[in-house]
Amino acid sequence: MQQTANSLQIFIDNSEVVMLRWNSLGFVDRAAILQRWAKQLPMNIGAMVNYQCTNAMQYVADTELMPGPTGETNALYCSGRGVFIVSAQQGITAEAIVGQLTAALVCGNSVLLCIDDEQYAQQIKQELELLGCTTDVIMAVNITQLDGLVSHPQTVGVAYCGDLQTTQHLARQLAQREGLLAQLVSELDDEALPVIGAQRYCLRFVTESTRTINITAVGGNATLLELGSG
Numbered sequence: 522m523q524q525t526a527n528s529l530q531i532f533i534d535n536s537e538v539v540m541l542r543w544n545s546l547g548f549v550d551r552a553a554i555l556q557r558w559a560k561q562l563p564m565n566i567g568a569m570v571n572y573q574c575t576n577a578m579q580y581v582a583d584t585e586l587m588p589g590p591t592g593e594t595n596a597l598y599c600s601g602r603g604v605f606i607v608s609a610q611q612g613i614t615a616e617a618i619v620g621q622l623t624a625a626l627v628c629g630n631s632v633l634l635c636i637d638d639e640q641y642a643q644q645i646k647q648e649l650e651l652l653g654c655t656t657d658v659i660m661a662v663n664i665t666q667l668d669g670l671v672s673h674p675q676t677v678g679v680a681y682c683g684d685l686q687t688t689q690h691l692a693r694q695l696a697q698r699e700g701l702l703a704q705l706v707s708e709l710d711d712e713a714l715p716v717i718g719a720q721r722y723c724l725r726f727v728t729e730s731t732r733t734i735n736i737t738a739v740g741g742n743a744t745l746l747e748l749g750s751g
Contacts, residue, residue, distance in 0.1 A: 526669070532660055533675045536604040536631040543655040544601040544629035548582035551627050554653040561648065562619070569616050569717075573623040577723040581628065599727040601629025603677035603701075606670050610683025611637040613711045619645075620717040621680040621708070626658070628726040630677070633670055635662045674700020678726075682708040682717070 543551070552574040559570035581599040605625045609618050618636060622645065625632050634642040642661035650656055662670065671679055671694045679691055688707045695703050706725045708716040716722065 529666060529669050529673060532633060532662060533604055533670075533673055535657055536633060536660060537675065539655055539657045540601060540603060540629070540631035543626075543631060543658040546629075546655075548578060548627065548629075551629065552578055552582075554649070555623055555627055557652050558649055566616050566619050569620045570623045572718075573620060573723065574627050576720050577624070577627045580721055581723055581727050597729060599628070599729055601631075602726060602728045603630060604633060604675060605630040605726065606633045606635055606667070606676055606679045608635045608664070608667055608679065608681050608683075610687060610711075613682050615641075617682045617708060617711050617714055617717055620714065620722075621682060621706075622659070624717070624723050625680060625726050626654070628723055630726055631658045631660075633660050633662050633676070635664055635667045635670060637664050639663055668694065671695060672698050674698060676703060677701055678704045678706060680706040680708075680726075682711055685709055 555570055555574050559567035559574075561567075562570065584596050584598040587595040587597060607618070607621045607625060609621070613636075622632060622634065626649075634645065636642055639661055642659075646659040646661050649659060670676055671691055679695065681688060681691055688705070688709065691707070692705050695705055704725065706716070706722075708714060710716075
């Protein structure tokens with residue numbers, strides 16, 4: 522048991538470090554890597570990759586500038602949340618799994634890919650790393666480790682496609698754990714994919730941040746100070 526816990530900790534610690542490098546690439550570069558991957562995939566799966574990238578570029582990639590009252594520049598932008606778990610019930614289509622994975626990656630997260638077909642997970646990891654993904658930004662983890670990953674306080678969320686019973690179990694696990702508040706992004710319909718197929722699905726995988734740059738002289742905006750001097 523201790524060995525398993527140590528193994529999970531290594532996975533997660535490494536994923537946190539790698540996530541920072543991957544997130545720093547920015548939306549354009551991440552999307553370009555994933556879209557190159559899409560060209561190698563069957564048409565329907567490649568279309569899902571391109572769809573998630575297009576939506577991310579439309580809804581979360583832009584930086585909004587908000588000038589401050591004393592002349593400073595405030596930039597509102599989106600970035601990855603951290604280490605995301607991507608999982609699915611056995612038998613779920615590759616289109617659904619790839620849709621979850623792409624949304625998490627294009628938004629700047631690292632991914633612990635925890636599915637029954639570990640060989641397929643390793644294949645995805647190798648293909649994307651060959652195309653330019655940061656090494657180990659995707660980690661293939663045995664499905665038996667899922668409970669430990671979900672309960673771990675450093676993971677930021679779970680993207681799951683499968684049945685209602687497992688979804689409820691995952692929700693209870695996340696609610697009971699200590700540490701970061703983590704979210705469950707669940708898809709119950711693996712045929713129509715109403716959640717994964719929503720245009721704003723990517724919003725579930727980002728966090729908003731503000732960057733402030735003070736470009737004024739010491740004491741603030743000279744024009745405003747003059748106006749207020751009487």
